[in-house]
Amino acid sequence: MTAYFSRLSLAIVFITGVLASGVASALPITKIATINIYQLCNDAGANCAATGPAGDPFFAGSTNKIWEQAGIGFTFNFVSKINSSAFLHINDTVVGDGFWDLQATYGGGPSFTSIDLFLVQTITTASGGAYGEGWLGMGGLVMAMQDIMSFNGGLGRIDTLAHELGHNFGLQPNSLGGVGWHSTDPNNLMASGGIRRVPTTLSDISPIGLGYDQLTLAQVNNARQSSLLSNVAYDTIPEPASSALFVIALLALSVSRYRQFG
Ligand SMILES: [Zn+2]
Numbered sequence: 001m002t003a004y005f006s007r008l009s010l011a012i013v014f015i016t017g018v019l020a021s022g023v024a025s026a027l028p029i030t031k032i033a034t035i036n037i038y039q040l041c042n043d044a045g046a047n048c049a050a051t052g053p054a055g056d057p058f059f060a061g062s063t064n065k066i067w068e069q070a071g072i073g074f075t076f077n078f079v080s081k082i083n084s085s086a087f088l089h090i091n092d093t094v095v096g097d098g099f100w101d102l103q104a105t106y107g108g109g110p111s112f113t114s115i116d117l118f119l120v121q122t123i124t125t126a127s128g129g130a131y132g133e134g135w136l137g138m139g140g141l142v143m144a145m146q147d148i149m150s151f152n153g154g155l156g157r158i159d160t161l162a163h164e165l166g167h168n169f170g171l172q173p174n175s176l177g178g179v180g181w182h183s184t185d186p187n188n189l190m191a192s193g194g195i196r197r198v199p200t201t202l203s204d205i206s207p208i209g210l211g212y213d214q215l216t217l218a219q220v221n222n223a224r225q226s227s228l229l230s231n232v233a234y235d236t237i238p239e240p241a242s243s244a245l246f247v248i249a250l251l252a253l254s255v256s257r258y259r260q261f262g
Pocket residue numbers: 163167181182191192193
């Protein structure tokens with residue numbers, strides 16, 4: 001029994017070390033941003049846009065999971081409902097009815113220092129419909145919750161917000177191995193909605209499971225330079241020295257148990 005216990009302790013220490021060194025997967029969160037949320041309803045305050053799946057309001061869980069690979073985390077701050085039948089269905093082809101008009105009216109316009117998220121029912125653009133829209137290199141995005149939530153049998157497109165945030169952070173895939181505004185790799189977060197492989201659960205998200213919504217190292221480095229992000233304290237990250245001490249402590253524990261019961 002004692003010998004088995006000792007080997008088990010060593011095995012756990014080893015696996016933990018391997019996971020901690022897999023930096024390509026999950027980085028310590030050292031950059032954060034706050035997302036200010038506005039929920040559109042009609043003039044009477046009814047027919048409001050959905051706020052996300054029951055188990056993951058605002059897609060906060062999936063968005064944080066996806067951006068963990070860049071060491072970026074988000075807090076979600078619900079600001080208010082907006083009663084406006086005109087903006088409940090965004091139409092970028094009609095002057096006064098587009099996303100620009102909505103954000104200029106209620107959010108102060110695109111910003112280099114803050115991110116406003118508007119939840120609407122549908123979005124019409126010059127090229128048809130869209131699940132979401134976000135500025136390139138500036139804060140501000142809109143999500144078509146009626147279409148997003150009907151995707152995947154009602155589970156929703158759980159990476160739309162993360163994708164639009166990538167645009168806000170200034171990701172220009174055409175300079176990072178893609179074509180036009182988007183990556184050509186279906187497993188990349190910045191692939192267009194038409195070809196991107198969309199996760200259905202958190203375990204599909206890179207690096208685990210199916211490995212969807214990946215970011216390249218160039219994309220990570222690029223996004224982390226965004227002025228929309230703030231630095232967070234680094235003092236909660238275990239130092240290598242203390243990890244080594246932890247291993248030694250466990251070894252000592254194993255040995256002492258062996259001596260005690262062996
Ligand atoms: Zn896009």
